[in-house]
Amino acid sequence: MALGRLPAAAYVPGTALLYFLLGWLALQLAIAPGYASPIWPAAAVALVAILVFGPWAAIGVGLGSLCVNLDFGALDPARPELWPAVVLLPAAIGFGAALGALVGAALVRRCVGFPAELSGLQSIGRFLLLAGPVSCLVSPSVGVSVLVAQGAVTFANAPYNWLTWWVGDSLGVLIFGILLLPFVSGNDGIWRARRRIMPLSLLSLGALMVLLYLRISAAEIRQQQSHFMDHAAQLQGRLESHMREQIEVLHGAADLFSSPYEVSRAFFGSYAAGALRRHPSIQALSWSPRVAHDERQILEARARSSGLADFAFKQLDADGQMQVAEQRDAYQPVYFIEPLMGNEEALGFDLQFNEPRRRKIALAQHTGRPVATAPVTLVQETGSQLGVIIFVPVANALFGGQPHTGVVAGAFRARDWVAQTLKGRLASGLVLRVSGDAEGAEVLYESGPAAPSSPFEIVLPIAVADQTWWLELRADQDFLARSRSYVPWATLVLGLLFVTLLGAFLLTITGASYRTQRSNQQLRSMLKELQQTQSELVETKRLVSLGAMVSGLAHELNTPIGVAITASSTMPADLARIEQALAQESLTQEGLQAALSRWQEAATINLRNLNRAAELVRTFKSVVADPALHEVRAVDLGQLISETLSHIELLNKGQDNGVTVDFTPSVVMIDTIPDSVAQLIINLYNNAVLHGFNGGSGRIRIELSASEEGARIVFADNGKGIPATIKDRIFEPFFTTRRGHGGTGLGLHIVHNLVRQQLGGRITCSSVEEQGATFQIDLPKKINQKPDAAGTAGT
Numbered sequence: 001m002a003l004g005r006l007p008a009a010a011y012v013p014g015t016a017l018l019y020f021l022l023g024w025l026a027l028q029l030a031i032a033p034g035y036a037s038p039i040w041p042a043a044a045v046a047l048v049a050i051l052v053f054g055p056w057a058a059i060g061v062g063l064g065s066l067c068v069n070l071d072f073g074a075l076d077p078a079r080p081e082l083w084p085a086v087v088l089l090p091a092a093i094g095f096g097a098a099l100g101a102l103v104g105a106a107l108v109r110r111c112v113g114f115p116a117e118l119s120g121l122q123s124i125g126r127f128l129l130l131a132g133p134v135s136c137l138v139s140p141s142v143g144v145s146v147l148v149a150q151g152a153v154t155f156a157n158a159p160y161n162w163l164t165w166w167v168g169d170s171l172g173v174l175i176f177g178i179l180l181l182p183f184v185s186g187n188d189g190i191w192r193a194r195r196r197i198m199p200l201s202l203l204s205l206g207a208l209m210v211l212l213y214l215r216i217s218a219a220e221i222r223q224q225q226s227h228f229m230d231h232a233a234q235l236q237g238r239l240e241s242h243m244r245e246q247i248e249v250l251h252g253a254a255d256l257f258s259s260p261y262e263v264s265r266a267f268f269g270s271y272a273a274g275a276l277r278r279h280p281s282i283q284a285l286s287w288s289p290r291v292a293h294d295e296r297q298i299l300e301a302r303a304r305s306s307g308l309a310d311f312a313f314k315q316l317d318a319d320g321q322m323q324v325a326e327q328r329d330a331y332q333p334v335y336f337i338e339p340l341m342g343n344e345e346a347l348g349f350d351l352q353f354n355e356p357r358r359r360k361i362a363l364a365q366h367t368g369r370p371v372a373t374a375p376v377t378l379v380q381e382t383g384s385q386l387g388v389i390i391f392v393p394v395a396n397a398l399f400g401g402q403p404h405t406g407v408v409a410g411a412f413r414a415r416d417w418v419a420q421t422l423k424g425r426l427a428s429g430l431v432l433r434v435s436g437d438a439e440g441a442e443v444l445y446e447s448g449p450a451a452p453s454s455p456f457e458i459v460l461p462i463a464v465a466d467q468t469w470w471l472e473l474r475a476d477q478d479f480l481a482r483s484r485s486y487v488p489w490a491t492l493v494l495g496l497l498f499v500t501l502l503g504a505f506l507l508t509i510t511g512a513s514y515r516t517q518r519s520n521q522q523l524r525s526m527l528k529e530l531q532q533t534q535s536e537l538v539e540t541k542r543l544v545s546l547g548a549m550v551s552g553l554a555h556e557l558n559t560p561i562g563v564a565i566t567a568s569s570t571m572p573a574d575l576a577r578i579e580q581a582l583a584q585e586s587l588t589q590e591g592l593q594a595a596l597s598r599w600q601e602a603a604t605i606n607l608r609n610l611n612r613a614a615e616l617v618r619t620f621k622s623v624v625a626d627p628a629l630h631e632v633r634a635v636d637l638g639q640l641i642s643e644t645l646s647h648i649e650l651l652n653k654g655q656d657n658g659v660t661v662d663f664t665p666s667v668v669m670i671d672t673i674p675d676s677v678a679q680l681i682i683n684l685y686n687n688a689v690l691h692g693f694n695g696g697s698g699r700i701r702i703e704l705s706a707s708e709e710g711a712r713i714v715f716a717d718n719g720k721g722i723p724a725t726i727k728d729r730i731f732e733p734f735f736t737t738r739r740g741h742g743g744t745g746l747g748l749h750i751v752h753n754l755v756r757q758q759l760g761g762r763i764t765c766s767s768v769e770e771q772g773a774t775f776q777i778d779l780p781k782k783i784n785q786k787p788d789a790a791g792t793a794g795t
Contacts, residue, residue: 012060015049018042019064026168027068029214038213038495039206042068043139043169044176046101047131051114052184055105058098065094089150096142100169104135118181124507128500131177132170140165156429156478167496174499175206178507198506205502209495217488221455224475224483228456231427232473236460239434239471242421243464246282246410247370249275250392253285253408257397263287265306265336272338281417282410283378283387284343287336288351289399289406293329300348303335308347315353325350332361332407346378351407357389361407363466364393372465375436375444378411385415386436386444390465414444422447429479433472434462444469455480561609571602632783635674637711638665638704644678645702648685658697659689666704668711671782676758683751684715684775690747692719692773710761710781716774722767730765751775759783 019042026037042064049057069090107130108114118124144162147153153161179199256271257263272285291299296313303311313325313333322345325331332351337343352358357373364371370392378387391407399406418434426432426447431454434445456475461468578595581588642665681702688700703714722730731752755763760780767773 011049011053011057012063015045015053015057015060016063016067018045019061020067023064023068026172029210037168038164038171039175039210040165040168040172041176043097043101043136043172044180046097047104047108047135047173047177048180048184050101050105051108055102058102061101062091062094062098065097066090069093089146089152092146093139093143096139096146099142100135100138103138104131104173107131107135115184118507119510121504121508124504128174128504132174132500133166133496136166136169136173139169154476154478157480160480163493167493170496171206171209171499174496174503175202178202178503198510201502201506202499205499209491209498213488213491213495216491220488224480225456227483228430228473228475228479229458231430232458232460232471235422235425235432235473236462236471238425239418239421239462242281243462246279246412247390247392247465249279249282249285250370250390250408250410253287254392254394257287257394257399257406257408260398262398263336268336269338269340272336276338281412281420283413283416284346284411285338286334286346286409286411287394287406288332288334288409289397289404291331291333291404293327293331296331299333299335303348311348313350314348315350322349325353328352332358334409346411351409361391361393364391364407365395365405368393370465372467374467375414375442378413385413386442387411387413388464388467418445427479429476429483431474431476433474435470435472437464437467437469571599631675632671632673634669634671635677637668637670637672637677637713637779639667640674640677641665641681641702641704641713644681647678648682657689657695659693659700660698661685661700661702663702663704668704668706670710670779672779673758673783676754677779680751680754680759680777681715683747683754687747687751688715688717688719688773692717692721694720707778709778711779713777713779714774715777716772718772721769721771722765722773723769727765727767731763755779 022045023040023042026040026042029037029039046058046061046064049060066087067090071086071090075086105114108127111130112118112123112127116123116127118127140162143165144153144158147161148155148158179202182198252275253268253271256268268287275285276282289299300312313331314322315325317323325333328350330352334346334349334351337347340347351361360371360373370390372388372390375386375388378389388411390410390412392409394406394408396403397406398404414434422432430447431449432445432447433443435443454474454476456479458473460471460473462471578592581591641663645661645663648661685700688698689695692698699718701714701716703712703716705712730748733749752763755761755777760783762778764776765773766776
C-alpha cells in the first residue's frame with residue numbers, strides 16, 4: 001500500500017504507459033471492423049490503479065486510452081487545424097474508459113471494501129459482479145455511441161461491437177484484476193496463497209477462451225466470405241445470363257432479315273414490340289442496311305413515302321448537334337428502330353459516321369459474331385448515363401428488292417440494364433459497381449457509396465459480346481452484422497461466465513484453505529456436521545414414503561388398541577375389590593356375577609378390537625409382499641376372472657347389494673401369479689362397492705383382451721367417480737375419503753403394488769365425476785418381463 005503515497009507525477013504516467021502497452025497488444029486480437037477486442041487487460045489496470053492510487057489515476061487511464069486509439073498518421077504537421085477532429089474520437093473513448101474505471105472503483109469501495117480478503121461468497125460475488133460486468137457497462141456504451149455518431153461503426157453492427165467490448169473489458173478485469181490484487185492488497189497469508197494458485201489457472205482459461213473465440217470468429221468470417229463469394233458469382237452469372245438473353249433477341253431479329261422475304265416496317269415493329277415487352281432492359285432495337293452512295297436518295301425517298309416525312313441520313317456536328325450526313329461512298333443508316341417514340345432522333349443516323357463504331361461493325365461482319373461498343377452516349381440519350389450498342393451482322397437481307405448486308409443493333413442504357421437485371425437480388429450490406437472494359441473506364445453502375453473500409457471485396461469479369469466489363473463487389477459492416485451468427489456472441493458470454501465462475505471458485509477455495517489453516521478443528525467439526533446432515537437428508541428421502549405408511553398404520557391401529565386398553569382398564573379395579581371382599585369374607589354371589597359379566601364384556605371388546613388390529617397388520621404386510629413367495633404358472637385369465645367373480649358372488653350370497661357384473665370370458669394365456677390376479681379383482685370390486693356405489697347398487701364392466709405386451713384388463717364402474725382434486729393420490733398408502741366408514745386407504749395401494757411389484761404390469765386410472773371410474777391393467781406375457789415404469793398411476 002505504500003505505492004498509494006507516490007506523487008501523481010510518478011503514477012499517472014506509469015498508469016498511462018501500462019494502459020497503452022496492454023491496450024495495443026489487445027487490439028491485435030480485435031475482430032473486424034477492429035474497434036473491440038475479446039479481452040482487454042488494460043481495464044484491469046485502470047480499475048486497480050484507481051483503487052490503489054485514488055481518483056487521480058483516472059487521468060493516466062484516459063491518456064493511455066487516447067494513445068491506444070489515436071491514429072498518429074492522421075496528425076499531419078502541415079495541417080494542425082485538422083488535429084482536433086482526429087483527436088476527438090479517441091478522446092471520447094478515453095473518457096469512457098476513465099469513467100468506467102472510476103465507477104467500478106467506487107462500487108468496489110462502497111459495496112465490498114478495499115483492501116479486502118474476498119474470502120466469503122457474498123464479498124466475492126459482489127466484487128466479481130460490480131468490478132466486472134456492472135462497471136464495464138460504461139466504457140462500451142460511451143465508446144460505441146461515439147463510434148456510431150462518427151460513422152465509424154454502423155448502427156446494425158453496433159450491438160456486436162458493444163457486446164465484444166463489454167465482454168472484453170469484463171474478462172480483462174476478472175482475469176487480470178484478480179491477478180493484480182494479490183500484489184496490491186497486502187502481504188497477509190490469504191493473498192500469498194492466491195499468488196501461487198490463481199495466475200496459471202486464470203491465464204490458462206482466459207487464453208483458452210480467447211483462442212476459442214478467435215477460431216470461431218475466423219471460421220465465421222470464412223463462412224461469411226464464402227457466402228460473399230457465392231453471392232458475387234451469382235450476380236456475375238445473372239448479368240452474363242441476362243446479356244446472353246438480350247443477344248439472342250438480336251440474333252432472332254437478324255434471322256428475321258436473313259429470311260427470303262423482305263421485312264416491312266410494320267412487321268419489324270410487331271416483332272420488336274414482343275421482344276421489348278419480354279426484355280424491358282433493351283432500350284431500342286434497330287435495323288441498319290449498308291447503303292451505297294448512289295442508293296441514298298432512293299432509300300430516303302422510300303422512307304419518306306412510308307410516312308417518315310423528315311427522314312434523312314444524319315450525323316453529328318462538332319457541337320454534338322444532328323445534321324444531314326456528308327457525302328460518303330457508303331452509309332449505314334438506322335432505317336428501322338423500335339420503339340419509335342423517343343428514338344426519333346436516332347432514325348436515319350449513319351453508324352458509319354463514327355470511326356470506332358465503323359470498326360466494330362466491320363468486325364461483326366468479318367467474324368459473324370456479336371460485338372459491343374465501348375460505353376458511349378447514345379444518340380437518343382436524354383439523361384446523363386452511358387449506353388452500349390451491340391451489333392449482330394446480317395448478310396443477304398432482302399431490302400428494296402435487292403440483297404444487302406447490314407446489322408441489327410440493340411441499344412442499352414448501361415445503368416438501367418444493370419439495375420433491372422439485379423433488381424431485388426443484391427444482398428443488403430453489399431455495394432456493387434460495374435465499369436467498362438478499358439483501363440480507368442467510367443463507372444457504368446454503382447448501387448451506393450463505397451464503404452470507407454471493406455472486409456470483403458472482389459472484382460469479376462462480365463462478358464458483354466466481345467467486350468469484358470468488370471463487376472466490383474464490396475461488403476460493408478451491415479453485411480457482417482446481417483450475416484453474423486450468434487455463435488461468437490455465445491462464446492464470449494460463456495467465456496465470461498466460465499471465467500467468473502473460475503475466479504469465484506479460486507477465491508473461495510483459497511479463502512477456505514486459509515481459514516482452514518487457522519481453524520482446522522472448527523472446520524473438521526463443521527465437516528462432520530455437514531456429512532451428518534447429508535446422511536440425514538439421504539435417509540429422510542428414503543424414509544418419506546415409509547413414514548407416511550407408518551403414520552397411517554398407527555392412526556388405524558390407535559382406535560382398536562385404544563378401545564381394548566379402555567376395556568381392560570376396569571379389570572384391575574374389579575380384581576382389587578374382589579380380593580378385598582375375599583379378605584373380609586364379604587364377597588357375595590351377586591357381586592362376583594357382576595364382575596364376571598363386566599370381564600366377559602371387556603374380553604369380547606378386546607377380542608373384537610384385537611382381531612381388527614390383526615387384520616390391519618395383515619393388510620399392511622400384503623403391501624410389501626414378496627413376489628418370490630407366490631407361484632408363477634400359465635393361467636387362462638378369462639377362466640381365472642370368472643372363478644374369482646363366482647367366489648365373490650358366493651361370499652355375497654343372501655345379500656342383495658344391487659351390484660351386477662358384466663364379464664364375457666375369453667381365452668388369454670399368460671405366465672403370472674393367479675392368487676395376485678384374484679386378489680386384484682377382489683380389491684377392485686370391493687373398492688367399487690365401497691367408494692363408487694357407497695354400498696348401494698351399480699354396474700361393473702370387466703373386459704379382457706390380448707395385447708402386444710400380454711393381456712389387458714379393463715375394470716369400469718358407473719359409480720360416482722373420482723374427483724379430479726384427489727385422482728393423483730388414490731394409489732397412496734392410507735389415503736381414503738371414507739375413514740371411519742370402513743375405509744383404510746390401503747385397498748387401491750395394494751392393487752397398485754400387486755400390479756407393479758408382483759405382476760410386473762402397469763395400471764392407470766381415468767375418471768369423470770358422477771360417470772364412474774375405469775382402471776386399465778396391462779400385464780406381461782411372462783412375469784419376469786416388466787414393462788417400462790412410464791405407465792404410472794393416475795395418468
